[in-house]
Amino acid sequence: MELVKGILKSVIIWALASVLIVFIILIPRDVSYISTDAGVFVDVEYEYSFEKHVAQFVSLYTFIIENKSLGNFSPDYTVGEIIIKTVKLSAMTVIPALLFGYFLGILKGIFDHRLSISKWGFVGKGSTWFFLSLPDFFIVITLQIILMDLFHMGLAPHIDLFGSDDRDNVIMQIVYLTIYPLFYMAAITSSAIEEETGKDYIRTARSKGIREKMIVYRHILANARIKIIRHFNTIVLYMLSNLFIIERFTDYRGAGYYFLNAVYLGPSFAVGSNRNLAMPTLAIAYTLIFTAFILIVHIISLVAVYKSTPYDLGDKL
Amino acid sequence: MRNIPLLLGSMLLSIYMIFAVGGSYLPFVDSELKDEVMRRDESGLSIPPYPPSEKNWLGSDKSGRDLLSLLVIGTRETLILVFLIAGFRYLLAIPLGAAAANFKFFRWLLDSWNYLLSFIPPIFLVALIIGLPFIYFSKNLFFWYVFILAIVEVGRVAEIIRSQMSELSVRDFVEAAVTSGTNKSNMFKRHYWPHLRPLVFTSFAADLGRVLFLMAQLGVIQIFVYREFVSTLGGAYQNISTSLSYPVLLQSILRDIWVHTWIPYYTVLFIAVLIITFFLLSEGLKRYFKRKFRMMV
Incomplete structure (x- = not known):
């Protein structure tokens, strides 16, 4: 109900x-x-x-x-055709990026938590925090420049960075879009796990001699899961917001690109x-x-x- | 253990503050921001933008102004804007959050507002509203800009305040104050606010970063706070920003990234470091308050 x-x-x-x-x-x-x-x-x-x-x-x-019909976009295309075409292009990047970001983010969060017990703890959480603070277009530009430079030096294959009609474009777009959700979920996951660690049922499990790995996956995640799932909405909203900007940066002619042009x-x-x-x-x-x-x-x-x-x-x- | 984020954050912020206050007196800054339309050297004539060199450490912009000077001098405007928008946002959010914690109607209003906005990507909403003719052509664009940017996330901040206040309202010291007949204003001033303050400071610092991030994104799609309509002949006009704040230098980023890489890159670097500064401060303040008051912030 x-x-x-x-x-x-x-x-x-x-x-x-x-x-x-x-x-x-x-x-x-x-x-x-x-x-x-x-x-x-x-x-x-x-x-x-x-x-x-x-x-x-x-x-x-x-x-x-x-x-x-919804009218004509240009002499060659109707609005309906443009919508189908662009939504397909964007869906190809948004949906994989969402899944990658969400699940890899949770894995990174678990990893950060497990690392935080060791002396290398700051590496895990530090990297999450650092990437979360960087504006995503800064990461996009840096990646673009690095890839261009590497290509000039002959160290990287030619990767098409601008446009939307190549497989490279789709892959790069997925990479860019994944960044923010991934680190966001990592931060959420590790803090959700941390909140659980002091609780009685975990102490009980520890006192019974269950391995740390088992405690995290079996006991903590079962409870932290609910908190983590709630943030799925947030990452989608942020990702769509970033989609407008990132598609503009990369000249990817998807739904975000045309949508922004249509309203502004x-x-x-x-x-x-x-x-x-x-x-x-x-x-x-x-x-x-x-x-x-x-x-x-x-x-x-x-x-x-x-x-x-x-x-x-x-x-x- | 020392509070490294706070230390680093305050150090970085002081550098930006020095830029903002005394930027034009610094030895490496060209305070007049002179245009340099042509330059002659051994390889012949060249026209701006000039790449980074001995003379222009970070290169120059399209009219030959030194990019480093431009960024240093633009710091003041950037900081003022960011503080103004975030400040206005909190000015609205704190009463709203407090009202929502006390009155059912405001709680309902806040919840629905946040739920509604969770369907609308913020950057899209801002672009849509600023495109409306009476705002687009408004002489008070500055106020609209500040107002709109403040309002898009006011609900999120108010919700943070509300949940903290609701949590506090069931604590013993609040109940004690209620039984001893403390009036509403003293209640807030003496009993809620001291516990709210750490939260407000930490999330305010983080919000400064978010505001700058949104401003930079808007700069990319050429939405600025100050602008002038410049004729491009034949009755057509181009919207050119007259501000010196950082996001303005991003206005032609899509062209620059190909040929004048240094302009967008160093601008974005300045912005990114400033955003990190704000987040460092937020994290540092959180740790500071946690240690000082043993508080869950």
Whole structure:
């Protein structure tokens, strides 16, 4: 029952979030420019009108109903085709990166914890902490420069670093996207394990002479698991946020790249031009896809928490 | 054991503070940020950006300004902005968190707000809102920028405050204060705040790092705090930043990374070290308070 309630709540909030974004996307954006006779930009006047805002919704709706499509992206592609193409490209990188980041991160966390008992403890936790503090685009740039230099020195094979139509691109993209979730999960895991170590049941297990390895995997992780699973949502959100930037850095033409272009018109404008989003249908479709992906992740983690909690969630929460 | 993170963090921060306060007096800094449009040497004429050399240790930017000087002088603006945004965020988050710990309605508001935002990647939200015409063309873009960046993560901070306050509210000393009839403001000032302070300081330091990170990401997609519309002829205008803060130097990173690698690289290095400084301070403060008050922070 708790699970159904949780899922229902997620779905409702998802719908609200989507409506909110669509609402912002469809805010009327026609501005009147004030310029001199020679066309020199002076200022802009903008007035919000609710009727226009409603009209935007209506016209979008009738457009989709009449055309039975989301419109054309370019003479060669429809918006629908672009979406399928780009979402596929991004899914190819996001999903593996998510899985790698999550599971390797947990392994790294366990490793950090086991290392922390020895005198080399600072290496494990230190590296986790260090990579978590570095902005990911710094790591991306550094990797790009190192790979380019290595290639120049003849020490590395040619790796295609920019673009999206090569296997190299996909692999590099997965590497970049994995970095943050991996270290984030490592930090969470090792601190979750640490919290458990002082507890009575662990002392009992130790006093019975169970091996340390066994204690970590069997006893601690069974309890720390719930805390760890809860962070799955967070890493997905951060990863999608980073996706926009990393796809831009690497010129990877995935969903993040086009999504950002669809909602942000960029730093230039011309006097007299309207400020409407070129393709509101594209922006809205991406919004729904991105938020739906997050919704799926929410549901997966809700189910996982439910399944791995031995007691009734209603008691605890 | 000494508190190495705190030591290292304060050392790094003092260096940045020296840059911020007296940057233009440093001997290796060109305080006027002179343009140098052409340079003649034995290999002939060259035009900016100049690569790193004896004269420009870190190279120069596109108008021939010394990159090191630019970064050193830009430190003040960067620090002011980061502190302003994070400060504003906490100014909103602390009352909100406190309210959520005490009133059901605010708790509900905070929970729904956080749940709602957990569906929207922050950078996307910022780009979407700043693109709206009345903000895009606003003369008060500076305030919008600070406001929006502060507000996107206000819920996360408020939740940290709320959970700490809820935890404190069941402790004995709070109950004792309640029974002895302490009024609301004294309750917060004398009983909650001393226990909240370590948490606020440590997470504030970490938030400084997060803010700078977000600002740098926004710099990459050319969203800045100050900007001027510069004509590119034919009625078209380009949005050029007039600020000196670090993220501005990232505006053409996608082109620079190919040819003028040093511009984005050293800028990102300055940013990364500053972010690490903030995280070191946060970690160091955490250890400091833990030892001083034996507190779980």
